[in-house]
Amino acid sequence: xxxxxxxxxxxxxxxxxxxxxxxxxxxxxxxxxxxxxxxxxxxxxxxxxxxxxxxxxxxxxxxxxxxxxxxxxxxxxxxxxxxxxxxxxxxxxxxxxxxxxxxxxxxxxxxxxxxxxxxxxxxxxxxxxxxxxxxxxxxxxxxxxxxxxxxxxxxxxxxxxxxxxxxxxxxxxxxxxxxxxxxxxxxxxxxxxxxxxxxxxxxxxxxxxxxxxxxxxxxxxxxxxxxxxxxxxxxxxxxxxxxxxxxxxxxxxxxxxxxxxxxxxxxxxxxxxxxxxxxxxxxxxxxxxxxxxxxxxxxxxxxxxxxxxxxxxxxxxxxxxxxxxxxxxxxxxxxxxxxxxxxxxxxxxxxxxxxxxxxxxxxxxxxxxxxxxxxxxxxxxxxxxxxxxxxxxxxxxxxxxxxxxxxxxxxxxxxxxxxxxxxxxxxxxxxx
Numbered sequence: 467x468x469x470x471x472x473x474x475x476x477x478x479x480x481x482x483x484x485x486x487x488x489x490x491x492x493x494x495x496x497x498x499x500x501x502x503x504x505x506x507x508x509x510x511x512x513x514x515x516x517x518x519x520x521x522x523x524x525x526x527x528x529x530x531x532x533x534x535x536x537x538x539x540x541x542x543x544x545x546x547x548x549x550x551x552x553x554x555x556x557x558x559x560x561x562x563x564x565x566x567x568x569x570x571x572x573x574x575x576x577x578x579x580x581x582x583x584x585x586x587x588x589x590x591x592x593x594x595x596x597x598x599x600x601x602x603x604x605x606x607x608x609x610x611x612x613x614x615x616x617x618x619x620x621x622x623x624x625x626x627x628x629x630x631x632x633x634x635x636x637x638x639x640x641x642x643x644x645x646x647x648x649x650x651x652x653x654x655x656x657x658x659x660x661x662x663x664x665x666x667x668x669x670x671x672x673x674x675x676x677x678x679x680x681x682x683x684x685x686x687x688x689x690x691x692x693x694x695x696x697x698x699x700x701x702x703x704x705x706x707x708x709x710x711x712x713x714x715x716x717x718x719x720x721x722x723x724x725x726x727x728x729x730x731x732x733x734x735x736x737x738x739x740x741x742x743x744x745x746x747x748x749x750x751x752x753x754x755x756x757x758x759x760x761x762x763x764x765x766x767x768x769x770x771x772x773x774x775x776x777x778x779x780x781x782x783x784x785x786x787x788x789x790x791x792x793x794x795x796x797x798x799x800x801x802x803x804x805x806x807x808x809x810x811x812x813x814x815x816x817x818x819x820x821x822x823x824x825x826x827x828x829x830x831x832x833x834x835x836x837x838x839x840x841x842x843x844x845x846x847x848x849x850x851x852x853x854x855x856x857x858x859x860x861x862x863x864x865x866x867x868x869x870x871x872x873x874x875x876x877x878x879x880x881x882x883x884x885x886x887x888x889x890x891x892x893x894x895x896x897x898x
Contacts, residue, residue, distance in 0.1 A: 470821055477813040478810040478814075480864060495860070500852065517731075517732045540576075552756060572633065587627040593622060604634050608641070641671065654721065671783075681695055726775055727782050817865055
């Protein structure tokens with residue numbers, strides 16, 4: 467047993483050391499195994515209060531190539547308000563002036579609605595960057611002014627493109643649409659808040675959620691590994707609760723994707739809505755008290771890779787952020803200390819299972835341990851806990867190899883010793 471403990475400790479130390487020597491390989495392995503768990507998880511139930519209005523290919527045949535006339539968007543904003551939508555995230559960047567009459571119609575419709583949130587395109591900077599640009603008053607009004615040392619490692623808002631000023635003045639708020647991709651280009655997490663001088667500028671989805679749940683900035687607390695929303699009055703006015711959103715040290719939330727684009731959320735085509743086929747006169751979908759996301763999903767526009775699909779509309783990412791928070795189906799990643807202890811325990815277990823000289827039996831035991839851990843990680847994932855999978859799995863096989871090499875060398879040593887004894891006996895017999 468003592469020798470098994472030594473072998474297990476050796477396997478763990480080698481595995482951990484290799485993770486520091488080849489961090490990129492380990493990280494890619496963890497990303498890919500996380501994506502695998504998303505696929506195994508399949509479709510997750512979405513919150514029925516989220517409704518998607520898609521400016522899709524069918525709509526483009528009616529309104530022409532993008533961008534469309536702003537009077538069309540004004541008509542959509544008016545219709546959504548009349549249909550009872552509580553909050554509308556209008557994910558279209560009206561950054562440059564067009565026809566004065568058209569711009570005026572859009573501004574008037576936005577003002578009358580009083581529930582429209584517009585996007586801001588930004589580029590993210592490293593937390594160590596020192597941004598000395600002047601404070602943009604347009605962004606400042608939508609920022610959460612409780613910056614502290616806890617948020618010092620958040621991404622920095624470097625450059626930005628905002629909507630037209632008349633639209634900003636009559637909107638309910640702004641939010642950034644930056645998706646901070648991982649090193650392999652896949653969007654798995656999003657910066658809910660980014661540093662903007664002495665304030666924190668929220669994402670479009672987070673701004674929309676705060677407005678929808680009527681959460682004042684004073685009820686948003688930034689903690690080391692969470693964003694704490696205090697005394698949230700849930701729609702219906704019957705229950706008050708606190709919401710703790712798990713984030714990493716850079717203010718990023720791991721998105722719990724509900725499923726593939728076509729299989730999740732309530733979708734309505736932009737053209738069909740304006741033609742009263744879904745949300746108008748026929749009232750097939752009651753928008754009263756709903757949060758609506760209007761976006762451009764025309765083929766070739768705003769496509770990003772996510773764990774479940776290579777070509778996923780950016781609007782779906784916003785919807786999944788909102789859904790993750792509304793449903794409380796958060797994904798919490800384990801801390802480095804836990805990961806290290808887990809690797810050590812698995813290596814010790816592997817070394818113990820490798821005791822004996824029946825190699826097929828030993829291999830079978832280790833394989834069962836590996837399968838059990840993989841199944842356990844999938845079950846934990848479905849329950850919101852993301853344990854590392856690549857590194858522990860690698861440590862199991864590495865420890866098996868270390869134990870096998872040790873046993874082989876030990877047996878070879880014994881064999882050589884027997885051969886030497888045999889040779890000595892033969893020499894004595896010859897002498898006799």
